[in-house]
Amino acid sequence: MAQKFSILSFLLIHLILLCSCSGDEMETTLTNLTSISWSHRTNSQSLLDEVLKSDINMIEADIVYGVLNNDSSEEMQPIMGHPPETTSDISLRSFLNQVLDYNKNKDISEKKGVKLDFKSTTVYKSSLPLLMELWDTMDYPVWINADIYPGPWNNTSTIPVDAQEFFDGAKKLKNAVLSPGWTTAWGYNYTDGHYTQEQVDAMINVIKENNITNQITFPVRAGIASQSVTELDHLYRSLNMTNAITFTLWSSVNDSVNVEKLRDMIFHFGVDKVYIDIPEELFNQLNLDNERNSSRLLKPLMLLSLIYLFVLIF
Ligand SMILES: *[C@@H]1O[C@H](CO)[C@@H](O)[C@H](O)[C@H]1NC(C)=O
Ligand SMILES: *[C@@H]1O[C@H](CO)[C@@H](O)[C@H](O)[C@H]1NC(C)=O
Ligand SMILES: *[C@@H]1O[C@H](CO)[C@@H](O)[C@H](O)[C@H]1NC(C)=O
Ligand SMILES: *[C@@H]1O[C@H](CO)[C@@H](O)[C@H](O)[C@H]1NC(C)=O
Ligand SMILES: *[C@@H]1O[C@H](CO)[C@@H](O)[C@H](O)[C@H]1NC(C)=O
Ligand SMILES: *[C@@H]1O[C@H](CO)[C@@H](O)[C@H](O)[C@H]1NC(C)=O
Ligand SMILES: *[C@@H]1O[C@H](CO)[C@@H](O)[C@H](O)[C@H]1NC(C)=O
Ligand SMILES: *[C@@H]1O[C@H](CO)[C@@H](O)[C@H](O)[C@H]1NC(C)=O
Numbered sequence: 001m002a003q004k005f006s007i008l009s010f011l012l013i014h015l016i017l018l019c020s021c022s023g024d025e026m027e028t029t030l031t032n033l034t035s036i037s038w039s040h041r042t043n044s045q046s047l048l049d050e051v052l053k054s055d056i057n058m059i060e061a062d063i064v065y066g067v068l069n070n071d072s073s074e075e076m077q078p079i080m081g082h083p084p085e086t087t088s089d090i091s092l093r094s095f096l097n098q099v100l101d102y103n104k105n106k107d108i109s110e111k112k113g114v115k116l117d118f119k120s121t122t123v124y125k126s127s128l129p130l131l132m133e134l135w136d137t138m139d140y141p142v143w144i145n146a147d148i149y150p151g152p153w154n155n156t157s158t159i160p161v162d163a164q165e166f167f168d169g170a171k172k173l174k175n176a177v178l179s180p181g182w183t184t185a186w187g188y189n190y191t192d193g194h195y196t197q198e199q200v201d202a203m204i205n206v207i208k209e210n211n212i213t214n215q216i217t218f219p220v221r222a223g224i225a226s227q228s229v230t231e232l233d234h235l236y237r238s239l240n241m242t243n244a245i246t247f248t249l250w251s252s253v254n255d256s257v258n259v260e261k262l263r264d265m266i267f268h269f270g271v272d273k274v275y276i277d278i279p280e281e282l283f284n285q286l287n288l289d290n291e292r293n294s295s296r297l298l299k300p301l302m303l304l305s306l307i308y309l310f311v312l313i314f
């Protein structure tokens with residue numbers, strides 16, 4: 001029986017970077033999760049074909065309950081799609097099998113992982129038998145994602161997946177990387193809002209009550225997460241002793257995002273703790289090559305140079 005590789009060992013093999021620390025000769029190893037590349041909404045056959053030909057590391061895709069558009073029996077089943085879609089040209093079964101085929105006999109460094117975003121309790125529950133059937137054969141990261149609580153600006157048009165059902169299902173998938181999130185309403189005209197203490201506590205409580213010890217990556221919307229460092233830090237510290245915790249930043253095109261605050265959030269937790277699945281234009285503005293340019297470090301530096309100038313002048 002194939003052992004399920006943890007995301008960490010997958011990443012360690014992929015992306016070990018050596019950083020020689022100033023001051024001594026010791027080298028420490030650090031994984032740079034921000035260099036993992038993503039595809040987004042890979043919900044059709046043509047998009048999957050494209051991604052399987054590319055050098056993308058992680059395939060992000062959504063699953064809804066609906067019908068295949070060439071299927072005259074109109075059988076309801078888990079299909080690849082994003083609400084409000086209810087038809088697709090590719091089923092979850094076909095999607096998973098194609099990724100499985102692609103990864104077969106590939107070197108670990110060439111395997112692609114998948115992040116499955118389940119859009120309703122119904123589709124999640126009806127996908128579990130298939131996931132259980134294939135689980136031991138998928139020796140690469142398969143993340144189980146769903147929004148399970150309402151988040152900042154309660155998006156009342158999105159009903160979260162039932163939190164208890166989410167974890168009951170997860171327990172059937174040994175060592176799954178879990179990605180439980182909050183529904184959000186955000187956009188170009190949103191500037192205020194953060195993940196609240198109550199929203200974060202609801203998440204901590206359900207994870208603790210269920211004795212979940214899996215690796216967890218919290219999917220957080222970039223524009224909101226950048227304004228929630230205090231709350232996310234509390235989330236991280238509350239679970240750090242029982243779970244390997246990371247964050248996955250995501251963002252929609254045209255979301256309002258404070259780039260400086262987002263940089264600070266990323267460097268607050270570190271590039272070994274934050275995956276970044278955001279539009280390329282926003283990613284490029286982050287200027288991640290240069291940690292020293294973050295405002296956190298810039299301010300004391302500017303102060304120092306002012307003092308220096310002052311001393312020079314007088
Ligand atoms: C529907 O399309 C899929 C993918 O193109 C194909 O595998 C399947 O056989 C088709 N089903 C029918 C009933 O035509
Ligand atoms: C979100 O909105 C729905 C519908 O108005 C409401 O039932 C629910 O209590 C709200 N949730 C929170 C956490 O505010
Ligand atoms: C609310 O959620 C739905 C479904 O995910 C999404 O299509 C819509 O854009 C969201 N609304 C806002 C304002 O973010
Ligand atoms: C942003 O615009 C949307 C759509 O026009 C609207 O529903 C929403 O209330 C606005 N949000 C804010 C915070 O102004
Ligand atoms: C979690 O663990 C505690 C202590 O071992 C136990 O009392 C409780 O029943 C467990 N809960 C679940 C949902 O497994
Ligand atoms: C997280 O837990 C590890 C031990 O598992 C500990 O070494 C580390 O200091 C903790 N980090 C934080 C920020 O609490
Ligand atoms: C983003 O904003 C641009 C310019 O306002 C607009 O043309 C485009 O349609 C928007 N894209 C989305 C996905 O909302
Ligand atoms: C991490 O990866 C990003 C994206 O590839 C890169 O810009 C950055 O320089 C890397 N950081 C470190 C510390 O290697």
Ligand SMILES: *[C@@H]1O[C@H](CO)[C@@H](O)[C@H](O)[C@H]1NC(C)=O
Nearest residue numbers: 259260285286287290293294
């Ligand atoms: C530092 O960041 C600012 C604003 O993000 C940018 O304009 C500037 O080019 C950066 N400087 C360096 C040296 O990267």
